[in-house]
Amino acid sequence: MKEIVVVSGKGGTGKTSVVASLACLIENKAMVDCDVDAANLSLVLSPRVIEEKDFTAGKKARIIQEKCTRCGICRDMCRFDAISQDFIVDPFSCEGCGACFFFCPASAVEFETGLAGRCYICDTPSGDPFVYAELFPGEENSGKLVAMVRTEGKERAQQAGLSRVLIDGPPGIGCPVISSITGTSLALIVTEPTASGIHDLERVVQLARHFEIPSAVIVNKSDINQACTDSIEKYCLQNNIPLLGRLPYEKMISEAQRQGKAVVEYAPDLPVSKAIRDISERIISIYKE
Amino acid sequence: MRVKNGEGIVIDLTGMNIAMASGKGGTGKTTVAVNFTWFLAYAGQRVQYLDCDVEEPNGHIFIKPSIRASSASKVMIPVVDQEKCTSCGECGAKCQFHAIVNLPGDTLIFPGLCHSCGLCSAVCPTGAITEGTRDVGIIEQGRGVREIEFTHGILNVGEAMAVPLIKKVKMERKDQFINIVDAPPGTSCPVVATLNGSDAVIMVTEPTPFGLHDLKIAIDVARLLNIPTGVVINRDQGGYPPLSDYLETSHIPVLAVIPEDAEIARHYSRGDIILESLPSYIDTYLSLATNLEKLLGTVSNSHVRRA
Numbered sequence: 001m002k003e004i005v006v007v008s009g010k011g012g013t014g015k016t017s018v019v020a021s022l023a024c025l026i027e028n029k030a031m032v033d034c035d036v037d038a039a040n041l042s043l044v045l046s047p048r049v050i051e052e053k054d055f056t057a058g059k060k061a062r063i064i065q066e067k068c069t070r071c072g073i074c075r076d077m078c079r080f081d082a083i084s085q086d087f088i089v090d091p092f093s094c095e096g097c098g099a100c101f102f103f104c105p106a107s108a109v110e111f112e113t114g115l116a117g118r119c120y121i122c123d124t125p126s127g128d129p130f131v132y133a134e135l136f137p138g139e140e141n142s143g144k145l146v147a148m149v150r151t152e153g154k155e156r157a158q159q160a161g162l163s164r165v166l167i168d169g170p171p172g173i174g175c176p177v178i179s180s181i182t183g184t185s186l187a188l189i190v191t192e193p194t195a196s197g198i199h200d201l202e203r204v205v206q207l208a209r210h211f212e213i214p215s216a217v218i219v220n221k222s223d224i225n226q227a228c229t230d231s232i233e234k235y236c237l238q239n240n241i242p243l244l245g246r247l248p249y250e251k252m253i254s255e256a257q258r259q260g261k262a263v264v265e266y267a268p269d270l271p272v273s274k275a276i277r278d279i280s281e282r283i284i285s286i287y288k289e
Numbered sequence: 290m291r292v293k294n295g296e297g298i299v300i301d302l303t304g305m306n307i308a309m310a311s312g313k314g315g316t317g318k319t320t321v322a323v324n325f326t327w328f329l330a331y332a333g334q335r336v337q338y339l340d341c342d343v344e345e346p347n348g349h350i351f352i353k354p355s356i357r358a359s360s361a362s363k364v365m366i367p368v369v370d371q372e373k374c375t376s377c378g379e380c381g382a383k384c385q386f387h388a389i390v391n392l393p394g395d396t397l398i399f400p401g402l403c404h405s406c407g408l409c410s411a412v413c414p415t416g417a418i419t420e421g422t423r424d425v426g427i428i429e430q431g432r433g434v435r436e437i438e439f440t441h442g443i444l445n446v447g448e449a450m451a452v453p454l455i456k457k458v459k460m461e462r463k464d465q466f467i468n469i470v471d472a473p474p475g476t477s478c479p480v481v482a483t484l485n486g487s488d489a490v491i492m493v494t495e496p497t498p499f500g501l502h503d504l505k506i507a508i509d510v511a512r513l514l515n516i517p518t519g520v521v522i523n524r525d526q527g528g529y530p531p532l533s534d535y536l537e538t539s540h541i542p543v544l545a546v547i548p549e550d551a552e553i554a555r556h557y558s559r560g561d562i563i564l565e566s567l568p569s570y571i572d573t574y575l576s577l578a579t580n581l582e583k584l585l586g587t588v589s590n591s592h593v594r595r596a
Contacts, residue, residue, distance in 0.1 A: 002520060006313075009344075009345050010314065010315065010345055010347070011313065011314010011315040011316075011345075011474040012313060012314040012315005012316060012474075013314075013315060016499060019313065019324075035475075036477075037312075037474075037475035037476045037477045037480075037503075037506070038312050038313055038314075038474070038475055038476060038502070038506060038507075040313070040498075040499040040502055040503065043498050043499060043502060049445075058385070059385060060365045075546065077407075077408075077411065079365075079405060079406050079407050082405070090513060092481050092485055092513070093485065095404050095406065096385055096405055097385055097386070097406030097408050098383065098385050098406075098408060099406055099407065099408045099411065102383060102408065103411070107389035135476070135477055137476050137506050137507075137509040137510040137513060138476065138477065138480070138481045138509075138510045138513050138514070139477055139478070140477065140478040140479075142475075142477045142478070143449065159310055170475065171314040171315075171344075171345070171346035171473075171475070172345055172451075172473060172474070172475070173341075173344045173345065173446060174344045174444060174448070174449055174450075174451040175449040175450070175451065176475075176477075177344075178447070178449050190557075193558060194557060194558035194559075194560075195347075195350045195555075195558065195559060195560035196345075196347040196350055196560075197558075199345070199347060199350060200347070202344040203344075203345060203446060206446040207446050208594065210447040211447070224551075224554055224555065224558055225484065225555065225558035225559065228558055229561075254497050256501060257498050258495050258497065258498060260498070267349070
């Protein structure tokens, strides 16, 4: 089983649009959206949900006012300043350590697991299994939900006898990204030729290296700043990272998105669509199984 | 109102903590944050820019600070004295983060999973657990263009714990300044940690299905935190009805609209401040400031700072 994860470091470089197009071109795979904070791939894959699973992780404290003697031990124990002077727990500051629960002499603290998100197992018109999730607004443990989505995706691929999983990753380099890339076969990095894009590319390359994941680069909107595109090419060459292709800036990508489609299906004759087809062929030839 | 050289602009936002968020990445959050910061400095305000996108901080590319102070950001981790440890298993059983594994004769700590809650040392019956520290990133401070005060956090590569570093960056907010706090993308705990305690949040969105989908979740987060929220529509191409319908029915004010402009993209790609290169946009940021004051005014006449 080959898992290919598309990441970017910087947000908004075009990860999901590239994944949506690759989904039309690479066969024999399951699709997974690991951006559980802000899952967008479902907006262009026209999925039909066949199974929903609850995601629970982490407990939160709640003080039962009738039992509370206002002794203040919980406030002394809490390192997250989550308990107010009138002994109300702020659920957004509470990290669920349980210190208040274990040390309350009056047993006035409830410490329960709550529903934090939902995982959706879907089929799609193309026949690919597709798994995505929604973390409820402001919840924690996105890394764990990412792990759940990846496990479900792999299982669906195995059941259907598919050899690949194509993963749309989250932005950044923190917890959910680490959870998305560990153990994958390839981190496909979509970057853009801007000062910010290059800065963030370097950090995500370091992250992939840290976890010993091979990486490859796609430069999106490559014509908006030629000098920056040149620097990215030089950086890739120096660091021995394959540059799989350059995609020109194309307004039609947003239009395709508004129509709920990938650009390669919405406008297959555009240069950007041809460039994505070339990239998909390179991926298939390199990571054939 | 036409502004020249920043004179004659009256802005009453001192001491305010204004967060910039978006849900979706790449909508122009940092662009609007740094240019709004620059505008406030141009208008004679004392302003600080704080970059809480510690995974991928980019504000420094535009504000160009000369760094005067740099310090490692540490979090507490437990240290086990194996001599005193009786392997009773109490710490591992109580740790909610699976950061401690008790083996016979050995208690293992997994620092990457630890939330620094201190519960293990509090429950240890033999006093075998003391508190050490480990680095999760660095905090840098300096002064950039137009005397803008600057603070950012840089998370160590491979580090999962962004929240403690974000909280440290936020501790550098200054009462006598306007604090512009740049949030990471997403809608989970790093965003909550950034937004919590802000006086207002400016959501920067783009008129696309992805932008709108993620904006709705981000606005839900701001609502849960009870923070007044306005929207900046970036890369506008003449309106996007699903977005305007949503904002209208949700009673979210539009603070400014910035058109799709290849010149902005070009200057952004180079790391330029847009308002320096394209001063015609200064009026846009003036109306952003005015509308933000209105948003804050409708919430509280006294501009009382939140905890």
